Amino acid sequence: MAYTINKTNGSILVQLDDSKIDQLSSDLTLIGKNVSNYGELFNENFVHLLENFANSSSPNFPITGQIWYDTTDSRLKVYDGSGFRTSGGPIVSSITPTSLIQGDLWINNQKNQLYFYDGIDLLLAGPLYTAEQGISGPEVVSILDSTGNLKHVVKFWVNQTLLGIFSKEEFTPQATINGFTGTIKKGFNSSTLDGAKFYVTASKADALVSPSGASKTTSSFVSTEASGGNTTMSATLTIQNIKPIVFGPSQNNEIRITNDAFELVGITPGQNFKIKVKSSGGSTLEAVSIDAINQRVGIFNNAPTATLDIIGSVLISGDLTVSSGNLKTIWITKTSNYSAVNGDQLVVDTTSSTFTIVLPASPSVGNRVSFIDGGANNGFASNSLTIGRNGSKINKLTTDLTVSTQGAAFTLVYTGSNRGWAYSNVPV
Numbered sequence: 001m002a003y004t005i006n007k008t009n010g011s012i013l014v015q016l017d018d019s020k021i022d023q024l025s026s027d028l029t030l031i032g033k034n035v036s037n038y039g040e041l042f043n044e045n046f047v048h049l050l051e052n053f054a055n056s057s058s059p060n061f062p063i064t065g066q067i068w069y070d071t072t073d074s075r076l077k078v079y080d081g082s083g084f085r086t087s088g089g090p091i092v093s094s095i096t097p098t099s100l101i102q103g104d105l106w107i108n109n110q111k112n113q114l115y116f117y118d119g120i121d122l123l124l125a126g127p128l129y130t131a132e133q134g135i136s137g138p139e140v141v142s143i144l145d146s147t148g149n150l151k152h153v154v155k156f157w158v159n160q161t162l163l164g165i166f167s168k169e170e171f172t173p174q175a176t177i178n179g180f181t182g183t184i185k186k187g188f189n190s191s192t193l194d195g196a197k198f199y200v201t202a203s204k205a206d207a208l209v210s211p212s213g214a215s216k217t218t219s220s221f222v223s224t225e226a227s228g229g230n231t232t233m234s235a236t237l238t239i240q241n242i243k244p245i246v247f248g249p250s251q252n253n254e255i256r257i258t259n260d261a262f263e264l265v266g267i268t269p270g271q272n273f274k275i276k277v278k279s280s281g282g283s284t285l286e287a288v289s290i291d292a293i294n295q296r297v298g299i300f301n302n303a304p305t306a307t308l309d310i311i312g313s314v315l316i317s318g319d320l321t322v323s324s325g326n327l328k329t330i331w332i333t334k335t336s337n338y339s340a341v342n343g344d345q346l347v348v349d350t351t352s353s354t355f356t357i358v359l360p361a362s363p364s365v366g367n368r369v370s371f372i373d374g375g376a377n378n379g380f381a382s383n384s385l386t387i388g389r390n391g392s393k394i395n396k397l398t399t400d401l402t403v404s405t406q407g408a409a410f411t412l413v414y415t416g417s418n419r420g421w422a423y424s425n426v427p428v
Contacts, residue, residue: 019033052068140154
């Protein structure tokens with residue numbers, strides 16, 4: 001009659017026929033009824049159980065709960081139905097183990113990192129870095145200061161290299177710290193790594209450190225922001241070198257200091273130069289206009305037509321010397337009504353008809369206007385010229401002046417309110 005071999009949970013492992021042995025259902029030799037010479041097999045079963053199937057390879061036919069001593073790892077392992085797992089210690093392997101249960105530990109012996117299984121996820125316990133990465137990340141350490149007191153700091157590493165030290169207080173280390181020199185300050189302290197910097201935007205900073213080690217606060221700088229408005233300086237800006245100050249989007253202009261001159265230099269060929277002022281009414285006036293191409297200067301004249309072209313009066317307190325050429329005066333011809341200005345020199349042509357030239361209003365003493373009869377035939381004798389006094393007297397008279405002398409040439413000079421305009425020479 002066959003034996004029915006049951007497991008502990010009541011399930012059948014095998015039906016063992018008489019006079020048969022079974023070496024495939026488990027790693028023990030199962031002996032049927034009437035098997036001869038069964039003593040050797042029976043005793044080997046006991047030996048296998050005593051040594052927990054000690055071998056470098058796992059048993060061939062394990063059943064759940066079977067214990068195996070792995071002679072390669074020198075570890076006692078148990079079969080959980082799908083594989084052997086270490087009993088009483090972490091699993092050591094280079095690949096992620098399967099069939100983990102809550103509380104299992106796994107050492108990745110390739111990366112030198114420890115993981116634990118919480119029943120849902122396999123989580124890294126440490127270290128944060130792999131063997132290939134070297135020491136990386138924060139390291140909490142205790143350091144003796146120069147007085148022998150223990151201080152606690154956080155070192156920060158990347159691939160075995162110290163980047164810096166975080167500290168809550170300032171102290172001087174008692175012993176030399178590899179990769180760091182000097183006193184440890186509150187906050188972050190950079191290591192001796194060459195070129196180490198914070199490449200971030202800082203919202204605030206107490207000071208910047210110059211290459212010489214001097215602290216420079218915000219009061220040491222002038223803003224260069226295009227939209228930041230004007231920068232006000234309470235101190236004098238001194239530039240102690242001969243290098244120019246450069247202006248313009250294309251470095252168009254310079255202010256230079258040479259050994260013998262202060263220079264304003266236009267760099268762009270043909271670029272004009274202007275000095276502008278505000279009038280009492282608020283309008284912008286071009287006080288000086290330099291035409292670079294034609295080499296002309298205008299005084300209150302933005303389109304000079306001569307080397308020096310002035311709109312307005314010229315007052316010379318000293319001598320006027322003309323070294324070459326002729327001293328020229330400019331005469332302009334008038335053939336119709338006209339309002340004169342101080343300094344006008346007028347060739348008056350009344351050939352077609354009589355007309356009026358009005359003297360300047362509110363003149364100053366010394367203002368002058370010159371007239372020459374430039375008409376054909378009898379000139380002023382045929383068609384007289386009327387000079388409007390424009391509120392001022394002419395030769396003490398409060399009437400306009402009528403000139404009817406042929407070929408007259410004269411100048412009226414303002415002498416003041418008593419006499420008004422007077423001849424500088426008698427009309428011809």
